[in-house]
Amino acid sequence: MKKYTDTGKKDTRSGFGAGLLAAGQADERVVALTADLKGSLKMDAFAAAFPERFIQCGIAEANMVGAAAGLAITGKIPFIGSFAEFVTGRVYDQLRQEVAYGNTNVKIASSHAGITLGEDGATHQTMEDIALMRALPGMVVLNPCDYNQTVQATLAAARYEGPVYIRFGRPSVPNFTPADEPFVIGKAIVLNEGADVSIIATGHTVWEALQAAEALEASGIKADVIDIATIKPLDEEAVVASAAKTGAVVVAEEHNHAGGLGEAVSSLLAARRPTPVEFVNGGDRFGQSGTPSALMEAYGIDAQHIADAARKAVSRKK
Numbered sequence: 001m002k003k004y005t006d007t008g009k010k011d012t013r014s015g016f017g018a019g020l021l022a023a024g025q026a027d028e029r030v031v032a033l034t035a036d037l038k039g040s041l042k043m044d045a046f047a048a049a050f051p052e053r054f055i056q057c058g059i060a061e062a063n064m065v066g067a068a069a070g071l072a073i074t075g076k077i078p079f080i081g082s083f084a085e086f087v088t089g090r091v092y093d094q095l096r097q098e099v100a101y102g103n104t105n106v107k108i109a110s111s112h113a114g115i116t117l118g119e120d121g122a123t124h125q126t127m128e129d130i131a132l133m134r135a136l137p138g139m140v141v142l143n144p145c146d147y148n149q150t151v152q153a154t155l156a157a158a159r160y161e162g163p164v165y166i167r168f169g170r171p172s173v174p175n176f177t178p179a180d181e182p183f184v185i186g187k188a189i190v191l192n193e194g195a196d197v198s199i200i201a202t203g204h205t206v207w208e209a210l211q212a213a214e215a216l217e218a219s220g221i222k223a224d225v226i227d228i229a230t231i232k233p234l235d236e237e238a239v240v241a242s243a244a245k246t247g248a249v250v251v252a253e254e255h256n257h258a259g260g261l262g263e264a265v266s267s268l269l270a271a272r273r274p275t276p277v278e279f280v281n282g283g284d285r286f287g288q289s290g291t292p293s294a295l296m297e298a299y300g301i302d303a304q305h306i307a308d309a310a311r312k313a314v315s316r317k318k
Contacts, residue, residue, distance in 0.1 A: 001192055001194075001213060001214060001217050001222070002191070002192050002193075004176040004191070004207075004210055005176060006174035006175065006176050006207075007175050007176065008175055009172035009173060009174055009175065010146070010147035010172055010173070010175045011147070011168075011169065011170060011171060011172050011173070012144060012145075012146065012147055012150040012168035012169050012173065012204075013040070013041060013042050013111045013112075013150075013168050013169065013170060014042045014147060015144070015146070015147035015148065015149070015150025015151045015154070015168065016041065016042060016081075016109055016111070016150050016151075016154050016166065016168050017041070017042025017043060017044070017045055017046070018042075018045070018147075018151050018154075019150060019151040019152070019153070019154025019155050020032060020042075020043060020045075020046045020079060020109075020154055021045045021046045021049060022151065022154075022155055023077075023079075023154060023155050023157075023158035024046050024049065024050050024053065025049070026155070026158070027077065027158060028053075029075060029076050029077045030053065030076075030077045030078075030079065030158055031050075031053045031054070031055070031071055031076045031077065031078050031079070032046050032047070032050075032053065032054050032055070032078070032079045032080075032081065033054075033055040033056075033057055033064050033067060033068055033071075033078060033079070033080045033081070034055075034056060034057065034064070034080070034081040034082065035057050035058065035059055035060060035061045035064050035080075035081075035082045035086065035087075036056065036057070036058050036059045037081060037082050037083065037111070038054075038056065038081075040083070040111060040112070041081035041082070041109060041111050042111075043081055055067065061082055061086050061087060061090050061091045061094075062090070062091050062093075062094045064080050064082075064091075065080060065091050065094035065095060065098055065099065065106070066094060066098055068080045068099075068106045069098040069099055069102070069104045069106055072104045072105040072106050073104065077105060077107070077158055078105075078106055078107065079107040079108075079109050079157075079158075080106060080107070080108055080109060081109040081110075081111065082109075082110070082111070083110070083111055083112040083117075083124060083126075084110040084111065084112055084113035084114075084126040084129045084167060085112075085123070085124055085125070085126040085129070087108055087109070087110050088108075088110065088126065088128075088129040088132050088133060088165075089126065089128070089129070089132065092132060095108070095133075095136065096136060099163050100136040100137060100138055100139050100163055103138050103162055103163065104163060105161055105162060105163070106163050106164075107157045107158065107163075107164045107166065108133075108163070108164065108165045108166065109154075109166050109168075110129060110165060110166060110167045110168065111168055111169070111170065112124065112125075112169065112170045113126060113129060113167045113168065113169055113203075113254075114126070114127060114169060114203070114204065114254035114255065114287075115127065115254065115282065115287040115288075115292070115295040115296065115299060115301075116169050116170060116171045116204060116254060116292035116295065116296065117169070117170050117287070117292075118170065118171065118289075118290065118291055118292045118295065119289050119290065119291070120289070121287060121288060121289035122286040122287045122288055122289075125286070125287030127254075127255050127256040127282045127285070127286070127287060128255075128256055128258075128259070129165075129167065129255075130143070130167065130231060130253070130255045130259065130260050130261065131255070131256070131258055131259020131260060132259075133165040133232075134231065134232050134259060134264065135259065136163075138162060138163060139163050139164075139165055139232065140157075140160065140162065140163065140164040140165065140185060140230070140232060140233070141165045141167070141230070141231040141232040142156075142157065142164060142165065142166045142167065142185070142229060142230055142231070143167045143168075143202045143203040143228070143229060143230075143231055143253075143261075144166075144167075144168065144183075144203070144229050145177065145201075145202070145203055145204070145206035145207065145227055145229060146173060146174060146175045146176055146177050146206075146207070147175040148175055148176075148177045148178065148179045148181070149177045149181070149183065149229060150166075150168050151179075152181060152182060152183035153166060153183045153229060154166060155183065156182075156183040156184070156185050157185075160185055164185075167203065168203075169203070169204060170292075171204075171292040173204055173207060174207045176207065176210075183229065185230050185233075186230050186233045186234075186235060187230065187235055187238075188226050188227065188228050188229075188230070188235035188238035188239070189226070189227040189229065190224065190225070190226055190227075190238070190242075191206070191209075191210060191225045191226070191227055192210065192213050192223060192224065192225040193222075193224055194213070194217075194221075194222030194223040194224050194225075194246065195222055195224075195245060195246060196216075196221045196222050196223060196246055196248070196314055197216070197221060197222075197223045197224070197246050197248045197249070197250060197310045197313055197314050198223070198224040198226065198239075198242040198243055198245070198246045198248065198249045198250070199212060199213060199223050199224065199225050199226070199249075199250045199252065199306060199310060200226045200228055200239065200242070200249060200250065200251045200252070200261070200265055201225070201226070201227065201228065201251070201252040201253070201306075202227070202228045202229065202231060202252075202253050202261050203253065203254055204254050204296075205252040205253055205254055205280070205301060205306070206225075206227045208252065208296075208301070208302050208303045208306055209225050209252055209303075209306055210225055211303035212303040212304075212306035212307040212310065213225050215303065215304075215307050216307050216310055216311075221310065221311065221314060223246075223310060224242045224245065224246055226238060226239070226242055228261060231261050231264065232264070234264050234265070234268065236268055236272070239265055239268060239269070240268070240269070240272050240273050243269055243273050243275040244273055247275060247276075247317050248275065248276050248310075248313035248314045248316065248317050249265065249269065249275050249276065249277045249278070249313060250277070250278045250279075250280060250306060250309045250310050250313050251265045251266070251277060251278075251279055251280070251281075252280040252281070252301065252306050252309075253280070253281050253301075254281075254282070254296070254301055255281055255282060256281060256282045256283065256284060256285070257279060257281050257282070257283055257284060258284065260281060262277070262279040262281055265277065266279075276313050276316035276317060277313070278309040278310070278312050278313040278316075279309070280300065280301055280305050280306050280309050281301065282299050282301065283299070285299070
């Protein structure tokens, strides 16, 4: 099995901050707006470098979306930043009508996603945002797995013409992907190759999937590990090819079951390559207060549960 090294834990929101600054340096059309969360979104460096291109909207997320849509119509490339709960659920009508419906070139930067937000609890933890954004026609949905990939995903979003949702998190997580690896929207990344089971993961669960694959190999099960950093548009060919090779699939995500990556993968396979699929996700629950690691274990979204799901998927092969 290919070995991956954690080069030092970093939070993916800081990857967004670094990527936003680099995008602003590369293209003067890039502007940034936030709803009173400049520090939490790590937009400080961009604001300091380009004060004339940074807008503090206050706690007025709906107005922020409208302002961004207007800026996009004038030729700017606006990034709007807030917590995932507030920049999806609170302003869904504005995102639908002012961004998605007009295919407006707005980039939605979503921090503190999932249960790894931690102690702030259920009101701030969103486990439904991927479902909301996947449902909007034309919306690209990105969920990078570490700091380096988040930097590259942010740069790719700036170059892409059309609405993009970028999901990232608060806690420090292993940073293991190459810093210079270009991010291609719509392409999956095969991190490990195996013939027995496919582990398809996104965001924070990708590192957990790699740890699960290592444990599985010790017991004689070799896993494909696929990083789905673009949830929409899904790399259908990569998913189908892996399922055809292994005949068993596990989908892992820090999101509820409804409307997430698991449903996207299973609906694809039902249509093109019927395959046993097991799911590792938050089920049908709200979050709760706790440390990120304790919550991931409690909700069954960790390496041990991924390995258990892989064994079950393999046992279902005919």
